[in-house]
Amino acid sequence: MKIVVDWERCEANGVCVRVAPEAFNLDEKDQLHVLVENVTPELRAKVERAVRDCPRQALSLARD
Numbered sequence: 082m083k084i085v086v087d088w089e090r091c092e093a094n095g096v097c098v099r100v101a102p103e104a105f106n107l108d109e110k111d112q113l114h115v116l117v118e119n120v121t122p123e124l125r126a127k128v129e130r131a132v133r134d135c136p137r138q139a140l141s142l143a144r145d
């Protein structure tokens with residue numbers, strides 16, 4: 082599974098970074114970065130929670 086960000090919707094509020102810091106990072110310019118190419122089984126629950134909790138519905142998961 083891959084993380085897909087709708088950059089039109091993301092407002093860089095950092096909710097996903099707090100929920101899943103292994104998968105998301107905000108840089109000093111408040112630009113969001115996705116840190117993982119493929120979501121591992123270990124990370125899946127956290128990433129799914131970030132998708133659910135994103136207040137802008139900017140995140141989704143896509144099959145490879």
Ligand code: SF4
Binds near residue numbers: 113138
């Ligand atoms: S939670 Fe959503 S809006 Fe906030 S930084 Fe992450 S993707 Fe962007």
